[in-house]
Amino acid sequence: MTVPLRAEDRRMTTSVESRRRRPTRRQRRAAARAGAGTDARGVQPSLVEIIPAPVDPAPGPVETLAAELIPVEPVTTVPGVVAGSSARIARWMSVAVMPALEGIAAAGCVLVLCRGLSAALVVGVAVAIGVRLGERGRRRLTLSALDDVPVVGVVATVATVCGYAVARFGAPVTVALTAAAAVFVSMLVTRSLFYAVLRRMRRSPRFRSRTLVVGGGEVAAALSKAILENPEFGLEPVVMIDDRPVSGAASGPVPVGPVQPLREIIDRDNIDVVIVAFSNTADRAVVSALRECDRTRCEIYIVPRFFEYLSMTGNMDRIRAVPLMLVRRDVHRSLQWRVKLAASRLSALTALALLAPLLGLIALAVWIDDRSAPVLFRQTRVGMHGHEFTIFKFRTMRPANEHESQTNWNISADSRVSRLGKILRKSSLDELPQLWNIARGDITLVGPRPERPHFVDHFESTIPGYSHRHRIPAGLTGWAAIHGLRGDTSIQDRALHDNFYIENWSLWLDFKIIIRTVGALITRPGS
Structure with a gap:
């Protein structure tokens, strides 16, 4: 038989239970030694406090009308x-x-x-x-x-x-x-x-986007919790990946797995959205993995560093009190990119027609300079996604065998450069036959300069981010070239500049590069 408690007993029971939950002095000292950031009770504050639990407001007339128009389906597993x-x-x-x-x-x-x-x-x-x-x-x-x-x-x-x-x-x-x-x-x-x-x-699972959270720290755990509690964000956390997740993430409702190639997870689990929070994985590895996802259709959001101090600007969104920065997706599917490719080909064909007399005179001069050698220099280069093509230039050096041509790193002081070749190189006229490469679609007017397969293999294994510069077609000129990074210069700096160009590409940036290239040819020949 259950005996009802008196008011005094209930107060005493509540007091005893509260004392049981209160940490002991030893626990408080241990928490204080564990590190800064604990409160007076010795409890480490969680980032979840930044994202308070939602309070469901009373539905207004707009929500009531929407509820009548679209009934919410029961929560089920949706493929x-x-x-x-x-x-x-x-x-x-x-x-x-x-x-x-x-x-x-x-x-x-x-x-x-x-x-x-x-x-x-x-x-x-x-x-x-x-x-x-x-x-x-x-x-x-x-x-x-x-x-x-x-x-x-x-x-x-x-x-x-x-x-x-x-x-x-x-x-x-x-x-x-x-x-x-x-x-x-x-x-x-x-x-x-x-x-x-x-x-x-x-609010229906059918219309929520399958979401991958990169990171297993407090930020990632708090975001996953907020998303689950607020379906109106339109996200459905499928998995979190981190090699060393915090206890709050590991014990949460969203499964946590080890770090794997993002592209494989996106394809396997039909991921629509990727949210990059803070993880124990090196930033360089995360950036490399994100660049591999450029050709997928998923959207990528990044929690910026020091987000507690930042103001939301530009292309940013938020989940509760955590701002998210939307990473620009693959621009190669955009109308602007198609305009770039069409304009490059049209410009190259027009230039070939207008410069035909000049091209003929240069070809004649090269033939007279050395009648035993071909007028055009042909060499294999690597373009977009590792595609190899033959690049054309006016010959400026004495011919070398194929192996030497593909594996020797030539510099401006090479003794095989002829006197006419020095003039052509100084004026960059030796590059004019590449207009045919542009017209064929091998390269574009603006992009990373193409390199030989032998050096591409070497640089990809030794230079971080070098392989990512092949995400777009190569170019006749580029962001690295107008900053003096051509010839015998730092390959790592070239990769940094090329990847900066890819991440920030726009038609206006191409226009600026072309203007600066023309200015450099006029004021600093050979640059």
Whole structure:
């Protein structure tokens, strides 16, 4: 028979239990000796305190409407392929559907207020383009319309000004100001409804992205815990990898495995998102593994060092109080990259046509200088992904046998360079036949300079990051070349500059490199 406790007994029992949980003096001294950062009870504070447990707010009218439209499915195990496809659909919605909806809403407001179809079309298209450019094709982890108010305000203002200037409302400025305010409100309401629907979708496992967490420290454990408690982030932690995880990560709900090649895990487990937290793996090894994932379709987020001190800027998102930096994905699938390749080939063909007389004169001079040797120098070089091709130059040296040509590291003071060859090298005219390589698609105008297979094999085994410079096509000039890193210069510095160029590539960067190359040829011939 159970005897009910009196109030005094209950208070006494509570007091005894609290004393049992309180650490002893010996435990507090041991904790103090263990290191700094413990509190008065001798308990090491956890990073989880930075990410407090969520408090479910009462659903508002927007969430209630979304709940009626999209019922949440019960939590079940969803196959990786199915989940990945559904997660890509959810991402496509935020990239394509949201700009269209906001454009339609803005156009409707202008049409009602200004009675002008042309003005409504201009504003609607401008809003859709502005929202699309603002999203930049990236996934949004934290969905908050209030966070987007500044961007929405700018887009609404610019779109309304475009409509007023191009379509000419034929109305006073006050009407335009009213239209701008209406466009702003319509965009904000549309975005709030869209985010509510998207959050509702993400609560279903079918629409969550399979996530790999690199790291087994407190940051990784706290992130995994926050993701599991907040399905509206749209992530589903599948596995954490770290050779020496902390106890909080090892005992958590997300399985922890040893460090393995990221590419294998991504392909095997159909990973959509990679989050790089702090781990015991060397940074250089992590960077190398991430570069191997360039050709995958997964998104990569990195927890920046000293994130507690950083302010969120640019291409950053957050999970609770931890900022995440979105790493730019493979640009080789972008429209800009296709423009680069097409422009390189077109420029090379145009240059070959315009410079045909000069090429003929140089070829004649080389033939007269040494009639027993070929006019063009041919050599095997290594391009994108290790593909070998034949590069063409005007011959500037006495011929060597094939083995010597492929394995000797030539320098500018080589005695085999002819007098005409010195002139061609100093003016860089010997490089002109490589325009044919560009026209064929072997190389592009701007990129890492190609090297011979013998030296590529040697450098890849001795120079960190050298193999990663082959992620893109080689080039006639490049970031390393305009910084004087050509010829007999540091290979390690070349690799650093080439990889910097790849990570930061843009059409504008290519344009700057071309301008600086032309300037160097004029002011510093032979550089």
